Amino acid sequence: MTHTFDPVGECIYCGQTADLTDEHILPYALGGRIVLPQSSCRRCARITGQFEGAVLRGSMRAARAVAGYPTRRPRERPAQVEFRVLSGDSVESVLRDRDNAPAFFLLPMFEPPRYTSGQPYGRGVNICGIETIQFGADPRVVADELGSDGFQIQQVVQATELARLVAKAGYAFYVASNGVFPRSESPVLPMILEGKDDGANWVGSVPYTLNVETQHPTHAMAAGQELQNDGSVFGLARVKLFSECGATGYEVVVRAPGWEDYVPTA
Ligand SMILES: [Zn+2]
Numbered sequence: 001m002t003h004t005f006d007p008v009g010e011c012i013y014c015g016q017t018a019d020l021t022d023e024h025i026l027p028y029a030l031g032g033r034i035v036l037p038q039s040s041c042r043r044c045a046r047i048t049g050q051f052e053g054a055v056l057r058g059s060m061r062a063a064r065a066v067a068g069y070p071t072r073r074p075r076e077r078p079a080q081v082e083f084r085v086l087s088g089d090s091v092e093s094v095l096r097d098r099d100n101a102p103a104f105f106l107l108p109m110f111e112p113p114r115y116t117s118g119q120p121y122g123r124g125v126n127i128c129g130i131e132t133i134q135f136g137a138d139p140r141v142v143a144d145e146l147g148s149d150g151f152q153i154q155q156v157v158q159a160t161e162l163a164r165l166v167a168k169a170g171y172a173f174y175v176a177s178n179g180v181f182p183r184s185e186s187p188v189l190p191m192i193l194e195g196k197d198d199g200a201n202w203v204g205s206v207p208y209t210l211n212v213e214t215q216h217p218t219h220a221m222a223a224g225q226e227l228q229n230d231g232s233v234f235g236l237a238r239v240k241l242f243s244e245c246g247a248t249g250y251e252v253v254v255r256a257p258g259w260e261d262y263v264p265t266a
Pocket of ligand 1 (some may be wrong): 041
């Protein structure tokens with residue numbers, strides 16, 4: 001079921017008002033069903049599409065095919081997917097029809113956003129764990145059928161691209177829910193648009209449960225205002241990819257006036 005917000009009338013990333021496109025807050029190819037009309041210019045859509053595409057056509061490719069997520073390029077969808085099984089000391093590659101295969105996606109967990117955890121300003125994104133999200137056929141059944149002991153999962157974890165995808169979804173969902181605000185107040189626009197490597201401060205994994213999860217959506221999102229330790233108000237979005245698979249969610253600091261001065265000491 002698609003949910004469509006009211007049209008924005010300007011690019012939420014750069015402010016341009018001409019030549020606007022509709023924005024899927026989470027990628028269509030991930031089953032994203034929330035649309036923010038007239039909210040991205042073509043230039044910004046190209047930028048966001050690049051890092052989203054890197055994840056979707058990279059480490060997510062087999063999982064998307066097995067899970068049956070929508071695709072705009074059905075002829076490019078693999079009919080069979082490959083996975084590796086372990087038997088004793090040996091590893092064997094198996095090719096199966098996508099309807100009857102297991103697929104795995106390694107979802108990185110990041111340290112909580114430093115802005116909310118009170119840690120000193122940091123660079124990059126810091127992976128503190130990996131969650132294995134499983135799609136398609138039950139791996140235990142498949143292992144039994146093949147007489148194997150288990151699976152070997154090898155995947156490049158596209159952490160930077162995924163952090164940008166999460167930041168973008170959080171930012172867009174916040175704007176959809178709360179309206180546009182001065183773009184200079186958003187600490188995540190530089191990482192979304194320019195790939196600035198300061199995501200550790202604004203994007204991270206935090207355990208929580210959202211009300212909407214009782215409806216078992218593929219992904220769950222929420223956005224609202226929170227209080228910083230010093231009493232200042234900031235805007236936070238929660239983005240839980242694969243919530244129905246039990247994944248830990250991400251938090252995104254979307255709006256924090258004065259964020260450029262955030263350099264706390266330990
Ligand atoms: Zn733009």
